[in-house]
Amino acid sequence: MASTMKEAEKPIRKVRTIKRAPKKNAIPPEILNDPDLASAISSLPNAYNFEIHKTVHRLRLSGSSHLALQMPEGLLMYGPVLSDIFSRFTPVLSVVIQGDVTYGACCVDDLGAQAMGCDFLVHYGHSCLVPLSKTVVPCLYVFVEIRVDSDHAAECLKRTIPRGSKVSVMGTVQFRDAIFSCMSNLTLAGHPCVVPQAKPLSPGEVLGCTAPRGLYDEGLGEGEQCMLFIADGRFHLEAAMIANPRLKAYRYDPYGKVLTEEGYEFGRMVELRDKAIGDAEDAEVFGVILGTLGRQGNPAILNKVLGVLRDRGKKTFVVLLSEIFPAKLDMMPQADAWVQIACPRLSIDWGHYFTKPILSPYELYRMVGEVEKKEGVYEMDFYEKGENNYWSNFGGDNAKRGG
Structure with a gap:
């Protein structure tokens, strides 16, 4: 009986209901179900996902007033439509469409957006290569995924x-x-x-x-x-x-x-690049190019390249270029050879059109003997994370992009 009384005297525990706050990034229904916004979106191709609802939500949250839109040439035709949508459905006061060439995500032009007074950038058509923590204005990457068969x-x-x-x-x-x-x-x-x-x-x-x-x-x-x-x-x-x-x-x-x-003539490509590396070995003066098209050039790699060359008694000078053409480099005949920190495919695909050898950072390390040539292997890792690929943007501590 005493035991029964003790059981009865136990206080009844109240059930506590925890209401979770809505996720900050969750798109609210008033945006998802806005008929006027849906009508505006219908002017864009159905197969292309421009993530309009997400972008409108982000712009409303950010409080941005001056927006920059950047996209590859294949999407530029949709720039005015996107500009109209964001001008109408977000608080932004002005929209700028960046018309400079955009080859890839390495060309994200947050610096240009900032120079134009923009406080938010939407970059279309590429993935997030440059970390959001490194851009000078808030940036949203939109892949523009395309439905195909x-x-x-x-x-x-x-x-x-x-x-x-x-x-x-x-x-x-x-x-x-x-x-x-x-x-x-x-x-x-x-x-x-x-x-x-x-x-x-x-x-x-x-x-x-x-x-x-x-x-x-x-x-x-x-x-x-x-x-x-x-x-x-x-x-x-x-x-x-x-x-x-x-x-x-x-x-x-x-x-x-x-x-x-x-098909791809891998052997012929390697033959041409080996020749360029060999021709550069006797160079005394190296021009070092830091690409300025968006974020192509990495100052951390630049500093390492300069150190490698100077440690071996080579003379160097630095050139900043947004695009690299043979005629432009021919204006600087002082260089016996070039190293470009922009896009390795520039050296691979078009290097043989240049008067002087033009090496990628990987090829420079090959030239000085810090990296051995491997048969049947040519590094395609310029944006791959790794400990030993110190010629790449994410190799070692290069992701810090220090300068």
């Missing part, structure tokens, strides 16, 4: 390669969803699939200067493995082929809906 891409490849062939699926960031859809489709059809990653890029994402490597499986024959690359051009695909020269490459053009087998 991924089933058709997978079906084309299935009819082309032997059943059971291993497939590495990659592409540009706009087709990220299609990459994973193709992987699922091909896996169900009996093809072992991988979506490789070169961190900090997204899985399957390839840049013109950075691509996953080591994809060739020595345990399989050349006819039993390949890469499927989803893109409308060859520039990014070539980076994947340079990084994996033994892997057969197929490119699916999502606009023309055509699958093609692609």
Whole structure:
């Protein structure tokens, strides 16, 4: 009885209800369900995801008054429409469309936006390469993902390669969803699939200067493995082929809906670059170019390059250039050779058009003997994280971009 009384005397615990505050980044219903905004968005192509609702929400939260929009030339036609939408549905007082050439995410021009008095930048068409903590104005990256017929891409490849062939699926960031859809489709059809990653890029994402490597499986024959690359051009695909020269490459053009087998003269490229490295060995005066197109140039790499050259008794001078052309460098005949800290593909693709050798940072380290040449390997890691790739933007402490 006493025990029963004690049980009865125990206080009843109250149930406490915890109400969580709405997530700051959650887009509110009044934006998602705004019929006028939906009508304005309908003037943009349905297949392109410009993430308008998200951008409107971010601009309202930020309190920004002067907005800059930056995009590659293929999207510039939509710039005026985007400008009208943000002028109408956000508190911004002015919108500037940046018209300078934009080759990739390395060209994000937060410095230019700041110089024009803008306090927010939306960069379209590329992933976030330059950390948001390093931009001088708040920046929003919009991939502009594009809906494509991924089933058709997978079906084309299935009819082309032997059943059971291993497939590495990659592409540009706009087709990220299609990459994973193709992987699922091909896996169900009996093809072992991988979506490789070169961190900090997204899985399957390839840049013109950075691509996953080591994809060739020595345990399989050349006819039993390949890469499927989803893109409308060859520039990014070539980076994947340079990084994996033994892997057969197929490119699916999502606009023309055509699958093609692609080739790259890897041996010829290496031969040309070896010659440039050899020709630069006897140079006494080096011109060192820091690219100023957006954030292409990294001051931390510049300082290391200057140190490497000066430690070996070389004379140096620094040139700032937004774009690098042979005629421009010919105006400075004092240089016996050049090192450019902008885009390694400039040296690889067009180096033989220049009067003097023009090396990438990786090639400079090859020249001075700090990096050994490896047969069948050419580094495509300019934006890949690593401890020993000190010529790259994320190698060692280069991500600090100190100057």
